[in-house]
Amino acid sequence: MTSEDTAFGSVALDLMERALDAQGLRHTLPRRTMLEVVAGMGRPFTATELTERVAGRDPHIGRASVFRLLQLLRGSGLVERLHGPDGELYTLCLAREHHHHVTCTVCGQTATFSLEDDRAVARAVERIGFRMEHHVLQVFGVCPACREHTEEPSR
Amino acid sequence: MTSEDTAFGSVALDLMERALDAQGLRHTLPRRTMLEVVAGMGRPFTATELTERVAGRDPHIGRASVFRLLQLLRGSGLVERLHGPDGELYTLCLAREHHHHVTCTVCGQTATFSLEDDRAVARAVERIGFRMEHHVLQVFGVCPACREHTEEPSR
DNA sequence: ACCTAATTGATACACATTATCAGTGTTGAT
DNA sequence: ATCAACACTGATAATGTGTATCAATTAGGT
Numbered sequence: 392m393t394s395e396d397t398a399f400g401s402v403a404l405d406l407m408e409r410a411l412d413a414q415g416l417r418h419t420l421p422r423r424t425m426l427e428v429v430a431g432m433g434r435p436f437t438a439t440e441l442t443e444r445v446a447g448r449d450p451h452i453g454r455a456s457v458f459r460l461l462q463l464l465r466g467s468g469l470v471e472r473l474h475g476p477d478g479e480l481y482t483l484c485l486a487r488e489h490h491h492h493v494t495c496t497v498c499g500q501t502a503t504f505s506l507e508d509d510r511a512v513a514r515a516v517e518r519i520g521f522r523m524e525h526h527v528l529q530v531f532g533v534c535p536a537c538r539e540h541t542e543e544p545s546r
Numbered sequence: 547m548t549s550e551d552t553a554f555g556s557v558a559l560d561l562m563e564r565a566l567d568a569q570g571l572r573h574t575l576p577r578r579t580m581l582e583v584v585a586g587m588g589r590p591f592t593a594t595e596l597t598e599r600v601a602g603r604d605p606h607i608g609r610a611s612v613f614r615l616l617q618l619l620r621g622s623g624l625v626e627r628l629h630g631p632d633g634e635l636y637t638l639c640l641a642r643e644h645h646h647h648v649t650c651t652v653c654g655q656t657a658t659f660s661l662e663d664d665r666a667v668a669r670a671v672e673r674i675g676f677r678m679e680h681h682v683l684q685v686f687g688v689c690p691a692c693r694e695h696t697e698e699p700s701r
Numbered sequence: 702a703c704c705t706a707a708t709t710g711a712t713a714c715a716c717a718t719t720a721t722c723a724g725t726g727t728t729g730a731t
Numbered sequence: 732a733t734c735a736a737c738a739c740t741g742a743t744a745a746t747g748t749g750t751a752t753c754a755a756t757t758a759g760g761t
Binding site: 491496502504507508511514522525528529530531532534538542 | 629646648650651657659660661662663666667669670671673674675676677678679680681682683684685686687688689690693697
């Protein structure tokens with residue numbers, strides 16, 4: 392674990408604990424353990440991956456509690472569920488402004504980005520008479536690191 | 547059923563049969579029945595909804611065949627699977643150009659639309675070093691008909 | 702009519718997620 | 732510190748969606 396990971400993790404951990412506090416939820420040892428694991432995930436993860444890592448820390452923690460925590464974190468907006476090509480992915484997401492996700496199809500890493508003109512979507516649907524409520528934009532591509540490995544260096 | 551529905555349905559039915567023909571698939575009674583039901587759906591539907599309607603026409607047709615047909619139709623691009631807020635939706639979709647879907651959160655009706663500048667998404671992710679492969683944009687809002695009923699006429 | 706391979710329905714299976722429920726632990730009031 | 736209320740827990744069952752299997756049926760060219 393690099394110092395960057397640690398710093399990011401502790402910030403994330405703090406934010407998540409505050410979010411649970413804000414909902415009047417209790418501090419428990421299983422929850423603390425699960426939060427630490429979530430904070431240590433460096434990329435989107437499946438519920439199964441999370442459950443396995445949690446079990447590595449404390450085998451007594453059950454699947455149900457993992458899903459319950461994911462639901463709580465999604466409710467406070469700190470975790471989002473993305474539609475991956477091979478099922479659902481959960482991702483820790485601290486950016487509070489409107490944003491979108493790009494998932495690397497090679498390594499699975501996810502980054503966030505914003506559109507220059509996000510209202511273009513609202514305008515497009517208004518043209519056919521709809522009033523937009525919300526939208527989900529999910530992008531798949533190849534990240535900078537994986538491009539180096541997979542793309543010909545000649546061009 | 548209005549004449550519009552009928553006309554749309556028969557066009558859709560025809561396109562779907564041609565698509566199956568093009569793949570060298572056989573004409574069978576269960577398939578014909580299922581295609582007619584799909585063509586008659588006026589909006590996105592869940593696999594379960596389709597299964598129920600098909601069973602209403604012919605109770606002998608099994609769940610597996612419904613899923614198999616959906617897979618065939620998705621393979622030929624005439625049916626798409628959308629990520630709804632409450633699970634997956636299938637929608638009959640005859641538009642062949644690149645497009646997106648808006649789903650009305652009141653009545654469930656779906657329409658298609660295009661962005662003025664679709665490459666804006668590719669540019670946005672290129673700015674952070676990614677090479678885009680594909681993207682999914684799913685919009686939720688209120689359709690013109692439902693706006694009339696739900697929005698105050700005063701404004 | 703006949704043959705072969707596609708298609709079928711029933712069934713079992715796999716997987717992610719949610720519901721249930723009795724026991725346990727946290728927390729705030731005292 | 733004690734206590735009682737109730738949030739939280741893990742185990743388990745249940746749900747829901749989609750896929751795999753397989754023997755029996757059937758389409759469609761010959």
